[in-house]
Amino acid sequence: MALYKVEGIVLRRRIMGESDRxxxxxxRNYGKISxxxxxxxxxxxxxxxxxxxxxxASYLLAEGRNLDIITQAELIDGLPAxxxxxxxxxxxxxxxxxxxxxxxxxxxxxxxxxxxxxxxxLLEGGAEPDLIxxxxxxxxxxxxxxxxxLERCARCNALVGSAWRFDVSIGGLLCRECRPSAAHLATxxxxxxxxxxxxxxxxxxxxxxxxxxENLLAEIERVxxxxxxxxxxxxxxxxxxxxxxxxxxxxxxxxxx
Numbered sequence: 001m002a003l004y005k006v007e008g009i010v011l012r013r014r015i016m017g018e019s020d021r022x023x024x025x026x027x028r029n030y031g032k033i034s035x036x037x038x039x040x041x042x043x044x045x046x047x048x049x050x051x052x053x054x055x056x057a058s059y060l061l062a063e064g065r066n067l068d069i070i071t072q073a074e075l076i077d078g079l080p081a082x083x084x085x086x087x088x089x090x091x092x093x094x095x096x097x098x099x100x101x102x103x104x105x106x107x108x109x110x111x112x113x114x115x116x117x118x119x120x121x122l123l124e125g126g127a128e129p130d131l132i133x134x135x136x137x138x139x140x141x142x143x144x145x146x147x148x149x150l151e152r153c154a155r156c157n158a159l160v161g162s163a164w165r166f167d168v169s170i171g172g173l174l175c176r177e178c179r180p181s182a183a184h185l186a187t188x189x190x191x192x193x194x195x196x197x198x199x200x201x202x203x204x205x206x207x208x209x210x211x212x213x214e215n216l217l218a219e220i221e222r223v224x225x226x227x228x229x230x231x232x233x234x235x236x237x238x239x240x241x242x243x244x245x246x247x248x249x250x251x252x253x254x255x256x257x
Contacts, residue, residue: 090245
């Protein structure tokens with residue numbers, strides 16, 4: 001069997017037989033790969049901890065008839081701080097599900113790989129998770145070919161002015177004249193639109209240091225959530241987990257604050 005080596009981030013894994021796993025890895029230069037990790041569920045398996053979601057590792061794979069086989073795995077980064085915090089775990093789970101939902105097997109997306117790893121490292125480093133999520137959403141959709149139209153009307157190309165509505169079916173703002181015929185509108189403020197523009201083009205490090213108001217992040221979350229849901233072929237299951245973890249985080253802060 002031919003062998004090949006990849007560096008990748010685990011997107012998901014599922015049980016196969018009594019002790020094996022089928023693992024989906026998002027790899028640089030390869031895109032998504034599904035492979036079998038034999039014996040990964042055994043207590044002493046070296047593959048077990050290296051085939052968990054959002055682990056970043058180097059994998060040696062053997063080409064198989066139906067599925068390739070993971071023969072070796074060397075950990076690069078396990079993101080321990082993310083794993084120790086429920087909200088960060090939920091956020092990372094959301095990120096990898098979005099990548100999994102919008103990409104196909106064996107289609108290389110190194111730009112998306114770099115974005116995903118960048119936001120996971122920012123979570124690990126203590127950056128504000130809701131800001132990182134909004135950056136990830138707008139940039140991921142752009143890399144997928146769905147860049148939000150935030151400068152002019154997405155239908156007639158007219159300047160939009162000061163009254164803002166976002167059509168999730170088109171992926172952009174609509175002017176007053178084009179709005180009445182739209183069926184998938186989301187209200188968005190001028191400040192939120194300006195922030196979305198910055199999220200697209202500004203250096204992530206500058207954004208992390210900027211101190212952005214929570215209400216604007218919440219507004220963009222609502223708009224981008226509707227946009228992503230419209231474009232996705234399946235329900236984003238991790239969003240419910242994320243909302244539950246956020247509520248628990250708020251409750252803990254209320255008690256300790």
